[in-house]
Amino acid sequence: MEIKDKSKEEIILKAAEVEFMLKGFHGAKTTSIAKEAGVTHAMLHYYYRTKENLFNKVFETKVSLISDIIVRSFANSHMPLLERVKLTIESHFNFLVENQELPRFLINELISQPERRKIFENKIEDVIGIVIPALQKELDDEVLKGNIRAIKAFDLILDIVSLNVFVFVVFPIITSFDSLSGNTSDFFENRKQENVELIMRRLKK
Amino acid sequence: MEIKDKSKEEIILKAAEVEFMLKGFHGAKTTSIAKEAGVTHAMLHYYYRTKENLFNKVFETKVSLISDIIVRSFANSHMPLLERVKLTIESHFNFLVENQELPRFLINELISQPERRKIFENKIEDVIGIVIPALQKELDDEVLKGNIRAIKAFDLILDIVSLNVFVFVVFPIITSFDSLSGNTSDFFENRKQENVELIMRRLKK
DNA sequence: TTTCGTATTAACAATATTGTTAATCATTAC
DNA sequence: GTAATGATTAACAATATTGTTAATACGAAA
Numbered sequence: 526m527e528i529k530d531k532s533k534e535e536i537i538l539k540a541a542e543v544e545f546m547l548k549g550f551h552g553a554k555t556t557s558i559a560k561e562a563g564v565t566h567a568m569l570h571y572y573y574r575t576k577e578n579l580f581n582k583v584f585e586t587k588v589s590l591i592s593d594i595i596v597r598s599f600a601n602s603h604m605p606l607l608e609r610v611k612l613t614i615e616s617h618f619n620f621l622v623e624n625q626e627l628p629r630f631l632i633n634e635l636i637s638q639p640e641r642r643k644i645f646e647n648k649i650e651d652v653i654g655i656v657i658p659a660l661q662k663e664l665d666d667e668v669l670k671g672n673i674r675a676i677k678a679f680d681l682i683l684d685i686v687s688l689n690v691f692v693f694v695v696f697p698i699i700t701s702f703d704s705l706s707g708n709t710s711d712f713f714e715n716r717k718q719e720n721v722e723l724i725m726r727r728l729k730k
Numbered sequence: 731m732e733i734k735d736k737s738k739e740e741i742i743l744k745a746a747e748v749e750f751m752l753k754g755f756h757g758a759k760t761t762s763i764a765k766e767a768g769v770t771h772a773m774l775h776y777y778y779r780t781k782e783n784l785f786n787k788v789f790e791t792k793v794s795l796i797s798d799i800i801v802r803s804f805a806n807s808h809m810p811l812l813e814r815v816k817l818t819i820e821s822h823f824n825f826l827v828e829n830q831e832l833p834r835f836l837i838n839e840l841i842s843q844p845e846r847r848k849i850f851e852n853k854i855e856d857v858i859g860i861v862i863p864a865l866q867k868e869l870d871d872e873v874l875k876g877n878i879r880a881i882k883a884f885d886l887i888l889d890i891v892s893l894n895v896f897v898f899v900v901f902p903i904i905t906s907f908d909s910l911s912g913n914t915s916d917f918f919e920n921r922k923q924e925n926v927e928l929i930m931r932r933l934k935k
Numbered sequence: 936t937t938t939c940g941t942a943t944t945a946a947c948a949a950t951a952t953t954g955t956t957a958a959t960c961a962t963t964a965c
Numbered sequence: 966g967t968a969a970t971g972a973t974t975a976a977c978a979a980t981a982t983t984g985t986t987a988a989t990a991c992g993a994a995a
Binding site: 759760775781 | 984
Binding site for chain 4: 567
């Protein structure tokens with residue numbers, strides 16, 4: 526009756542999202558999802574028929590998110606390259622702050638269920654086919670101008686993604702060690718700067 | 731009858747290891763493990779009684795591996811710090827070449843089944859309680875001597891582990907894009923150098 | 936060779952998990 | 966008011982998965 530009156534269909538999807546992201550396809554149970562959503566599990570099957578169906582809804586949404594962030598992060602602009610790389614790292618990092626479980630979830634499902642790779646590849650392959658060559662050209666130009674040290678676009682991207690993603694992947698585990706737990710937002714802010722620093726020094730002459 | 735005559739017990743454990751590492755606790759099925767091992771699934775229960783039991787055998791072995799590599803990688807020596815860091819990165823990387831699925835496996839089980847964290851923490855906490863402070867002291871000394879730029883030991887370790895681990899985590903996915911697939915061992919060798927380069931430049935004045 | 940313990944199998948049992956159905960309820964349209 | 970439609974429930978059904986058992990085979994020790 527309140528303003529925030531979501532349909533059961535949506536509530537189920539949200540609960541499914543939480544459970545699938547945390548436990549993966551096989552770890553998640555439809556009964557548990559229904560319970561979490563506060564509905565009978567017949568309801569879940571009424572709206573989504575199968576677990577597979579429900580999972581795909583979540584999965585496709587998440588694959589799209591990844592595709593979006595690649596485009597958004599590496600979009601061209603007229604800023605000098607080094608500044609833009611810095612902004613890219615930061616915006617990618619900020620995206621991860623808002624989507625902390627996303628990389629682990631996708632990587633896992635793609636590895637443990639290779640059947641699902643097609644849908645991922647279709648969404649991504651154009652993007653990398655465009656982004657990487659474009660970035661490579663820019664990098665090569667800057668190298669010729671003597672502004673940066675030579676690097677493969679693919680390596681640069683992998684450097685950035687490795688540094689940015691891995692913190693979030695291990696964060697839940699790190700925090701269970703008291704000796705390592707401190708203020709969360711300080712921790713992330715510090716890591717973001719550390720990552721920028723690392724990449725900048727890699728590129729600068 | 732040959733020399734390589736492993737007991738069924740061992741064969742089952744090996745098959746379980748493969749399946750658990752790839753699919754995780756919930757994705758792995760005891761029937762499938764038995765099939766892979768070429769034994770009836772009653773055999774599996776005869777030797778290990780429960781799936782939980784069998785899993786724990788694998789899990790504990792893997793946790794020990796991690797604990798070992800931390801000690802081994804960051805062990806003291808009389809080499810100058812920068813050289814030692816370089817060796818550390820390389821030996822950690824080489825370890826991952828031999829244990830490519832290990833990080834993903836452990837991270838996943840620890841996140842999706844927090845019940846299992848205790849056993850991990852117990853094995854690891856001493857190690858980090860010793861390694862990090864020791865490394866920090868050395869780093870601080872070098873900073874005072876003007877040899878390197880200031881850094882937290884924890885950040886340095888996280889930098890190294892992020893760069894080294896992430897390549898292997900995404901490697902199976904990367905290789906499904908034709909545009910990105912090339913010679914595997916060249917790829918790894920190149921990444922190892924890139925990672926060393928990044929960290930060295932982060933530390934050097 | 937008998938005896939004893941381990942290994943092995945097939946068949947069964949128990950449980951967990953997913954999916955269906957038929958009956959009921961609620962809401963809106965007529 | 967009632968017919969129609971979608972939402973909801975409980976109860977059931979089917980299947981997948983894990984685990985057990987009882988019977989048997991095998992090999993070594995006595």
